[in-house]
Amino acid sequence: MQINSELCLGCAKCIKFCPMKAIEMENKKAIINQTLCAECGVCHRLAVCETNAFIPCVELPWPRSLRSIFSDPVTIFQETGCSGRGTEEMKTNDVTNRFKDTKYVGIAVDVGRPNVGCSLKDVEKITRVLALLGVEFEKLNPISYLMKDFNTGDLIEEVLDEKVISCVIEVLVPIANVPEVVDELKEVAKDIDTVFSIGIICKVEKDLSIPVIPILEQRGYFVKPSAKTNIGLGKRI
Amino acid sequence: MTHTLHRYRKNNEKADDYVLLSMAAQGFNSINAREKLVEVFKIMYSENPDNIGDDNQGGIYTGKKIEEIIENATDKAYMDSVFSSKDSLGAVLNKLKEADLGISVTVTGDMDDVFEVMQDVELKPHTVNLSLGYFGKKELLPDEDILEIVTMCGHSMVCKDHVQYIMKRVEKGIMTTKEAAQDLARPCTCGIFNVKRAEGILERCYRGKEEA
């Protein structure tokens, strides 16, 4: 994102809308700190500027284009055809059967939200830890497309300096390994400059039990009362 | 995407906040899914949601008209809505079940309540996504009241500085809590920011300040 300095009146009204604190005042004009800007498009979409001084880049060059893919919810990631940072994960599991049974559980690490942002360097710290644990990375996830080596969790070097509002790392693990993976995520949390939240995806048994809950609770983890439930209305054609 | 999952709640208290997401599974039932997705959208709208939209187009508080969303929906539409009572959730789930469109729907909200409503309308939970909350540099997060508000936009489009600014305007009597909540919903392109809940949080903060 850029600001046309000729149109800018220096009113500073736009500053409070930027979730990345990327809009700064310099010589009584607003400018965008290009290192901090995650190309989310909020400032432009909200039309907060009365002179319409915001200029979105029509086509961002690689690898800066990643900022928009991860941060702007209306940007489509061409490879998956999905808008945003992740995949359909469990949202269509009643159709895809991606999570077949309760032997395997999905873990979604949602990095950078809310209002903190993250660099892909921080994301790599997490993918490296996960790779060491032998997890299966979700191939359709945009972060997996940036991975140089699934065995090490290394991302391609040229993307590491990119800053995004958030991204999701999606993996599949045997249910028995969930506590160990969460333990390790808790450890790497001490070594990153951002926040992440953890989602645990599990099929519901016929008797409505959710086998991963007692496993997590036994390890001392508190499962939040609010969850996302696929209500089973989807069908294959 | 996990953008409805980690909605923050102070002390993990219950909230009247039920988010619905609906989409076709790309490569499975997505061909010509548009009509079905539009039907899902119309059913959601018929039960007076507190917000509604299509991820790919925007929501009613971003300025989109219902007719516009319907007209421009595609096979890849993500139809979203949010409801503020178990009754309206039950009513919309019942209609969706009866319509039998074969399109996936998720509900984010207090799991006990959601399961109870599902049982009432004879639906069975298929898969869940559970939240373990936040990890890492939590000192970078805004305070809890603001966190409750900003996490209602799962793409983090609502900025904490804007929330603070709006809270001050409410305190000064420049805006009502309702106007403030509607303004805060504007950046949420999916239509899942719960305006009614935001209004309640703003009122709680405002009352707290008055009493102090």
Ligand code: SF4
């Ligand atoms: S709102 Fe527009 S005119 Fe005001 S400081 Fe920002 S860019 Fe300049």
Ligand code: SF4
């Ligand atoms: S595009 Fe997003 S991150 Fe960049 S200046 Fe605008 S609001 Fe801030």
